[in-house]
Amino acid sequence: MVEAFAVASGKGGTGKTTSTVALGMALADRYDVTIVDADTGMANLLFHAGLADVETTLHDVMVDDGVPVESATYDRFGMSVVPCGTSLAAFEAAEPERLRDVVADLAADTDVLLLDSPATLGSKNAVLPIVLADRVVVVLNPTIPAISDGLKVQEYALSYGSEIAGTILNRTRGDVESIAAKADRYFEGPTLATVPESDAVQTARSEGVPLLAYAPDCPASAAFRTAAGRLSLKDGDSDAVAERFRTAVIPDPP
Secondary structure, eight states: OOEEEEEEOSSTTSOHHHHHHHHHHHHTTTSOEEEEEOOOSSOOHHHHTTOTTOSOOHHHHSSTTOOOGGGGOEEETTEEEEOOOOOHHHHHHSOGGGHHHHHHHHHTTOSEEEEEOOSSSSSHHHHHHHHHOSEEEEEEOSSHHHHHHHHHHHHHHHHTTOEEEEEEEEEEOSOOHHHHHHHHHHSSSOEEEEEEOOHHHHHHHHHTOOHHHHSTTSHHHHHHHHHHHTOOOOOOOHHHHHHHHHTOOOOOOO
């Protein structure tokens, strides 16, 4: 089986990368998980996974005569992690279309692919993970603007046949029932979890350790495990999934 999820938000600062890594760690208790930093322009997955010093990244795969994706894949915290670098020159040299082949190759040897997606839909780099994914997890903050931006992600995903796995209402404080109700009303799929704001998130990132490894018993970690538990995975033939990725048409951004 294999299923690809894009973790997307529509805006920056929602905690999308934190959510990607947390979901990956929680799912790795049951599945073979690979997480990919598909935000090739504003990468930060490497900082969350303690990979800030690695030399080979996804940028090195996505160029002419690039290295195999295995060379940019690292075993971290029970997962396979494919980070992207932070060099502007490397980003400019990388070809977004090559992400199709990268994901196709990875799909042949994992159960779950999590694509940490760019924050906006303003380029082909940004929209490709959403188009490639079987389903999209939308990460929201408890504000009307964040929900509005998330709805744009949902509309775009559905227009290209990607389903919505659900939403994560992240970085919440106090009573968020009214915002949660709006999310339930407007988004496809369930609210997977309501994750409280936590100082441990920033500290974990500074230490280069995922939240679930740094503070496994904190309320935020428990909420992310709840979200992962509500993601019922669907069986997919790896060869068929890989072929779909390789032949995907890259649309223009909305």
